[in-house]
Amino acid sequence: MTLPEDPMMLFSVINMKLRDNYASLDELCDDMNVKKEILVQKLKDVGFEYSQENNKFW
Known part of the structure; x- marks a missing residue:
């Protein structure tokens, strides 16, 4: 899977995967x-x- 370039989409995808x-x-x-x-x-x-600790970006 290629990660999105848009920072907000990247944030969403990474947190979902985590x-x-x-x-x-x-x-x-x-x-x-x-x-x-x-x-x-x-x-x-x-x-x-x-x-x-929370295993996510925020």
């Missing part, structure tokens, strides 16, 4: 072959930060 399929962001990135640093930065640029 909620439904992955126990952690590391697991998602490994499985989807995505660079964690780039994903985190893209979402941080629009105001979202990852909460490991």
Whole structure:
């Protein structure tokens, strides 16, 4: 699956996948072959930060 370029769509898709399929962001990135640093930065640029405790961006 190709991740959306639009930051709000990316936020939605990543949180849905974290909620439904992955126990952690590391697991998602490994499985989807995505660079964690780039994903985190893209979402941080629009105001979202990852909460490991809640396993989601907000």
